[in-house]
Amino acid sequence: MSTLAVNRAQYEAQAVPLDRIDVSDPKRFQDDTVWPYFERLRKEDPVHFCRDGMFGPYWSITKYRDIMAVDTNHKAFSSEAGGIIIVDRNVGERFPNFIAMDPPKHDEQRKTVSPIVAPANLANLEGLIRSRVCTILDSLPRQESFNWVDKVSIELTTQMLATLFDFPFEDRRLLTYWSDVATTFPQAGQPIDTWEKRDAILAECLAYFTRLWNERINKAPGSDLISMLAHSPATRNMQPREFLGNLILLIVGGNDTTRNSITGGLWFMNQNPDQLQKLRNNPALIPSAVSEIIRYQTPLAHMRRTAVQDAIVGGKRIREGDKVVMWYISGNRDEEVIENANSFIIDRKNPRQHLSFGFGIHRCVGNRLAEMQLRILWEEILRRELDVKVTGEPVRVPSNFVHGYSSLSVRISA
Amino acid sequence: MPKIHFLEFGGREHLIEVPAGTSVMQAAVDNNVPGIDGDCGGECACATCHVYVEPAWLEKTGERTVPEDELLNFASTAQENSRLACQIRMDDALDGLRVRLPESQH
Numbered sequence: 001m002s003t004l005a006v007n008r009a010q011y012e013a014q015a016v017p018l019d020r021i022d023v024s025d026p027k028r029f030q031d032d033t034v035w036p037y038f039e040r041l042r043k044e045d046p047v048h049f050c051r052d053g054m055f056g057p058y059w060s061i062t063k064y065r066d067i068m069a070v071d072t073n074h075k076a077f078s079s080e081a082g083g084i085i086i087v088d089r090n091v092g093e094r095f096p097n098f099i100a101m102d103p104p105k106h107d108e109q110r111k112t113v114s115p116i117v118a119p120a121n122l123a124n125l126e127g128l129i130r131s132r133v134c135t136i137l138d139s140l141p142r143q144e145s146f147n148w149v150d151k152v153s154i155e156l157t158t159q160m161l162a163t164l165f166d167f168p169f170e171d172r173r174l175l176t177y178w179s180d181v182a183t184t185f186p187q188a189g190q191p192i193d194t195w196e197k198r199d200a201i202l203a204e205c206l207a208y209f210t211r212l213w214n215e216r217i218n219k220a221p222g223s224d225l226i227s228m229l230a231h232s233p234a235t236r237n238m239q240p241r242e243f244l245g246n247l248i249l250l251i252v253g254g255n256d257t258t259r260n261s262i263t264g265g266l267w268f269m270n271q272n273p274d275q276l277q278k279l280r281n282n283p284a285l286i287p288s289a290v291s292e293i294i295r296y297q298t299p300l301a302h303m304r305r306t307a308v309q310d311a312i313v314g315g316k317r318i319r320e321g322d323k324v325v326m327w328y329i330s331g332n333r334d335e336e337v338i339e340n341a342n343s344f345i346i347d348r349k350n351p352r353q354h355l356s357f358g359f360g361i362h363r364c365v366g367n368r369l370a371e372m373q374l375r376i377l378w379e380e381i382l383r384r385e386l387d388v389k390v391t392g393e394p395v396r397v398p399s400n401f402v403h404g405y406s407s408l409s410v411r412i413s414a
Numbered sequence: 415m416p417k418i419h420f421l422e423f424g425g426r427e428h429l430i431e432v433p434a435g436t437s438v439m440q441a442a443v444d445n446n447v448p449g450i451d452g453d454c455g456g457e458c459a460c461a462t463c464h465v466y467v468e469p470a471w472l473e474k475t476g477e478r479t480v481p482e483d484e485l486l487n488f489a490s491t492a493q494e495n496s497r498l499a500c501q502i503r504m505d506d507a508l509d510g511l512r513v514r515l516p517e518s519q520h
Contacts (some may be wrong), residue, residue, distance in 0.1 A: 072481065107484075110488060111488065118491075119517055119520055352462075360485075363461075
């Protein structure tokens with residue numbers, strides 16, 4: 001982004017009356033100008049009510065500790081009552097899934113899928129991930145510009161997802177497509193500009209997965225996610241909308257998040273060559289750098305809750321029925337908890353202390369798999385001494401939920 | 415000051431002495447005992463300070479809290495004697511406490 005655009009955003013963020021601030025506008029995420037708005041809210045009104053938001057009235061929770069308090073209080077702040085994103089849909093239009101459920105049903109369904117990302121299975125996956133990372137890195141073009149998002153970030157995460165689902169490998173880009181469709185919404189100004197278009201494409205996703213389900217339910221239980229869902233007592237009687245809901249959850253969870261941290265990491269290292277040099281000098285810093293990348297990117301900008309009882313957060317009274325948005329992306333830049341929060345520092349003191357995975361019972365189930373993929377990628381980039389230079393500004397997606405990139409132009413010189 | 419024995423998954427033992435009032439998680443993190451992450455900083459919000467309390471100490475360390483029990487419910491390697499180390503505060507009655515660490519925090 002140009003200095004002019006940054007200055008203008010800073011000016012506008014200060015000039016607008018506090019009660020008119022609506023941080024949810026997807027455009028501000030697309031052009032990367034949301035930061036001064038969050039900075040102002042953290043300073044002047046950390047628990048902020050927006051009456052006329054683009055997505056209706058809502059509370060913004062912008063500071064680390066307040067976010068922690070909401071995230072860990074699932075009795076007062078429901079994931080099920082209004083879903084987990086800021087956009088509202090009627091109950092009949094939603095696709096139920098376990099991240100948007102409260103206990104006890106949430107617990108049962110989460111426990112069905114969690115073994116696939118448990119330590120024992122991660123150890124099994126490590127070798128496979130490494131061999132794929134090596135193949136991808138070794139096949140990248142040299143001396144010509146290409147899109148890192150497409151050739152590395154999407155390719156690696158989509159291959160992983162296909163493996164977890166035991167999804168036909170040649171069709172794996174469908175997973176990427178469905179993931180992108182699932183996270184867009186009509187207001188984003190993208191080709192999919194009505195809910196009907198979105199739901200029609202997701203119906204194709206459901207049809208495809210239903211075929212896989214039918215194959216696997218008639219076989220002995222396997223170790224892939226479809227088989228796990230088809231055979232577990234907690235999930236085997238799901239209705240089609242709920243099956244689709246959980247598929248979308250697993251596809252988005254396993255796809256968008258890691259994809260955008262892979263791209264973000266490369267971008268941050270290019271913007272901060274001193275940090276990249278530090279990493280090259282001491283590869284033992286990779287795990288810490290991975291946590292810092294995930295904090296600094298915050299691949300999911302927010303999670304939404306709905307108050308199901310009155311509650312006080314940061315001194316403000318939130319009423320039953322209110323929409324509450326926890327802006328992880330803002331809490332991760334809260335200087336009160338994270339020193340020099342706006343700087344990318346790969347060897348900071350507590351790199352794992354960040355909000356990107358959420359906290360409490362809905363904490364990211366795949367966080368260790370995500371970290372492992374990023375760790376292996378950086379190990380292999382360093383081992384090859386790959387010099388990947390960014391050759392243009394990243395193109396960001398217009399979303400207040402998925403904080404990510406559609407392209408990042410790069411060139412490998414050696 | 416009360417002492418804690420940490421037994422790593424591989425078997426290595428660490429004997430740590432901390433002031434009364436310190437949580438078992440903080441004791442490990444401050445003394446670089448590997449195998450305890452404590453991502454949430456002791457808020458009982460992440461389950462990355464999972465430990466197994468040696469049976470002889472179970473009674474003295476007390477019961478799991480409700481949020482602790484909810485989180486341990488999701489830990490793939492949880493057992494009857496699993497606790498979150500951030501929820502155990504050291505005092506003289508716990509002097510000599512022995513806890514084992516899981517293979518990894520999840």
